[in-house]
Amino acid sequence: MLSEVTTKNDHLFLKAAKGEKVDRVPVWLMRQAGRILPEYRKVRASVSGFKELVTNPELSAEVTLQPVDILGVDAAIIFSDILVIPEAMGLEYQMIEKKGPFFPKTIHTKADIEALQIANGEDDIRYTIDAMKIVKRELNNKLPLIGFAGAPWTIFSYMIEGGGSKTFSNARKFLYEKPELAHLLLDKITKSTINYLKAQIHLGGANxxxxxxxxxxxxxxxxxxEFGLKYIKQICDELSTLNVPITVFSKGATFAWDSFSQLNCQVLGVDWNIDPEWARSKAGSKTLQGNLDPCLxxxxxxxxxxETIRMIEKFGPQKYIANLGHGVYPDTDFNKVKFFIDAVKNYKVK
Amino acid sequence: MLSEVTTKNDHLFLKAAKGEKVDRVPVWLMRQAGRILPEYRKVRASVSGFKELVTNPELSAEVTLQPVDILGVDAAIIFSDILVIPEAMGLEYQMIEKKGPFFPKTIHTKADIEALQIANGEDDIRYTIDAMKIVKRELNNKLPLIGFAGAPWTIFSYMIEGGGSKTFSNARKFLYEKPELAHLLLDKITKSTINYLKAQIHLGGANxxxxxxxxxxxxxxxxxxEFGLKYIKQICDELSTLNVPITVFSKGATFAWDSFSQLNCQVLGVDWNIDPEWARSKAGSKTLQGNLDPCLxxxxxxxxxxETIRMIEKFGPQKYIANLGHGVYPDTDFNKVKFFIDAVKNYKVK
Incomplete structure (x- = not known):
């Protein structure tokens, strides 16, 4: 159940996303649903593994809602994983405790790519859509729900590399050695992602x-x-008619900011390496989201x-959503997270 | 012994570093001395571990000279490791096969920092200085020798973190939690590094x-x-009177290029994320070095x-040293490396 405090919000987050004037800066945290919360760890301990949590709609919904009440954030983000897309396409992954994702089979040949299906997102990732439905019912339209997906290049990297990597040199090698196949795979990932995000919006109620x-x-x-932005652009263009704002967060892509302002999206995520004023100078009329160093x-x-006040003043309080510059680190003290959120909420917009 | 081909060079590399006009683009490769060469692997197999190679002057010299003849590069770079500095300061490291560096003891407290000595570089890293002397003798002034060190922030990261990391969140946490101690440690690292680089120049003959x-x-x-550039600046300022060019290569620091042009150094390294023309626009009168994607x-x-020709033309052939945007990857085909070097050498400067 949602407390009184968290329901008096009037979709501040969405107003900021759309560039409308707000009288308070909205705030949420990437990875807010997860390991920083004792309540999450309790749910997590009740199942055999991370994937069981992701594929169980009731539990996904529960951990999605936890930070809404506990932290008092201005939006919920559905608890899921970007790797549900490759799995829905036919490439199964495992989540190895303390190591991260692992794909027993990776993509090497044209036949490998042709064997993959285009996910429809509606049936093959039904667990997440169902979780969103539960969350929406619980939120009762008092807070917005964020849906998400990985960008095609990032998903591609995992499907080639088979897991995390310091250099992702196999994925990058693939781009040089087999550019046509790379585009073939990226195209399939993109179509799957569009289907999935449409299902999140139409069926899951993503705001x-x-x-x-x-x-x-x-x-x-x-x-x-060529291999990244092109496909993000396709996603943005395809979804742009649906009247649901889109946030694009490309981590570490300082070099690409001249292109980001051209995307058919409303919000740009800012990582912690980037100076807020610089981002603002590049973002055109878009709303910015970020970028406190998670280590802060x-x-x-x-x-x-x-530093929170400094950040808000550098971004300017309008067309701005406060967040970290990356996901919150798992060993962060929950009280500090709460303190940060309150610091944003206490900031007086003149 | 050096072949005829590699000795007819007239220090092309140094001319470019100093901004003098050249009639051919000089080229070398970060990590050119190492795993891509079968000759290196043979030497490596003859010792018990990587550190035995680093601390043995004769073997370090041998693997330093290998790429000079075999690849035909325009400079030798001493084979060593950036972590010789923490070890000389009193913090021992191990190099774990296929995993990377590991520090059994890391820095936590003021007492830990006070227990460290300032390395003089001359005696405590004598093995590398001695290796440089051998290399210089063999090179017989026909090719220049590059010395190197890690920047204080990078060395600091390892000393706090105890090894590689995806986020280096312990090192970054330290900056927020104990900024005064961070400066105390960075200052000691910087003084050690200045001593070491001076020894490389005065005794080892680094060009x-x-x-x-x-x-x-x-x-x-x-x-x-605050924690990175400040100390690089100290190093550059301190060495600037020695009439030996300095190259600063800060990987992934696109955000800091406005400051790089102010450094008291002659050359800036460019990673592969950065557009050559953009780097040129930021670099002032400095020479640029880089930046082919190692995956290419x-x-x-x-x-x-x-892509090599495209890169040279984007940088412009003057005030430019061709290189990769990072160290060469270990599984790179030796013939492709050679092909790249030849492609640079065959480029006709108009």
């Missing part, structure tokens, strides 16, 4: 969708244009407050 | 020194100014040639 390009920063600029939440409350 | 800031890209801009060496020869 905004965010596209995460976690590995944008490992490509040279010209390759990111290890600092003193005094420091967190000071 | 240029390169400072590698591998983890620059994980800091927010304001923190990089997995591509066809035709593609390597095309």
């Amino acid at each position: 905004l969708v965010q596209v995460f390009d976690s590995w944008a920063g490992i490509l040279p600029q010209n390759q990111y244009e 939440l290890y600092a003193s409350e005094q420091r967190i407050e000071k | 240029l020194v390169q400072v590698f800031d591998s983890w620059a890209g994980i800091l927010p801009q304001n923190q990089y100014e 060496l997995y591509a066809s020869e035709q593609r390597i040639e095309k």
Whole structure:
């Protein structure tokens, strides 16, 4: 159940996303639903693994709603994983405790790509859509729900590499050695992602969708244009008629900001390396979201407050959504997270 | 012994570093001495571990000289490791096969920092200085020798974190939690590094020194100014009277290029994310070095040639040193490396 406090919000988050004037800066946290919350860890301990949580609509919904009440954030984000897309396409993954994702089979040949299906998102990732329905019912339209997907380049990287990597050199090698096959696979991923995000919007009731390009920063600029942005653009263009704002967050892609302002999306995520004023100068009329260094939440409350105010003032309080510059780190003290959220909420917009 | 081909060079590399006009683009490769060469692997197999190679002057010299003859590069770079500095300061490291560096003891408290000595570089890293002397004798002044060190922030990261990391969140946490101690440690590292680089120049005969800031890209801009660039600046200022060019290579620090042009150094390294023309626009009168994507060496020869020419033309052939945008990947085909070097050498400067 939602407390009184968290329901008096009037979709502040969506107003900021759409560029409308707000009288308070909205705030949420990437990875807010997860390991920082004792309540999450309790649910997590009740199942055999991370994937059981992701594929169980009731439990996904429960952990999605936890931070809404506990942290008092201005939006819920559905608890899921970007790797549900490759799995729905036919490439199963495992989540290895303390190591991360692992794909027993990876993509090498044209036949491998042809064997993959285009996910429809509605049936093959039904568990997440069903979780969203539960969350929407519980939220009762008092807070917005964020849907999300990985950007095609990031998903591609995992499907080639088979897991995390320092250099993703196999994925990048693939771009140079088999560019046509890379486009073939990226096209299938993109179509799957569009289907999935449409299902999140039409069936799951997502009020905004965010596209995460976690590995944008490992490509040279010209390759990111060709293999990364091209497909993000397709997603944005395809969804732009649905009247649901889109956030694009490409981590580490400082070099690509001249292109981001051209995307058919409303919000740009900003990582913690980027100076807020610089981002603003590049973003045109778009809303910006970010970008406190997740490590700052290890600092003193005094420091967190000071830096939070500094951040808001550098971004300017309008067309702005406060967040971290990346997902919250798992060992962050829950009280510091709460303190950060309150610091944003206490900031007086003049 | 050096072949005829590699001795007819007239220090092309140094001329370019100093901004003098050249009639051919000089080229070398970060990590050219190492795993891509069968000759290196043979030497490596003859010792018990990587550190035995680093601390043995004769073997270090041998693997330093290998690529000079075999690849035909325009400079030798001493075979060593950036982690010799923490070890000389009193923090021992191990190099774990296929995993990377590991520090059994890491830095937590003021007492830990006070227990460290300032390395003099001359005695405590004598093995590398001795290796340089052998290399210089063998080179007989026909090719220049590059010395190097890690930048203080990168060294600091390892000393706090105890090894590689995806986020270096412990090192970054330290900056927020104990900024005074961070400066205390960075100051000691910086003094050690200055001593070491001076020893490389005065005793080892280094003709240029390169400072590698591998983890620059994980800091927010304001923190990089405070904890990163400040100390690189001290190194550059301190060495600037010695008439030996300095190269600064801060990987992933696109956000800091406005500051790089102010450094008292002659050359800036460019990683593969950065557009050459953009780097040129930021670099002022400095020489640039880089930035082919190391993964491009997995591509066809035709593609390597095309992209190499494109890169040279984007940088412009003057005030430019061709290199990769990062160290060469260990599984790169030696013939492709050679092909890249030849492609640079065959480029006709108009």
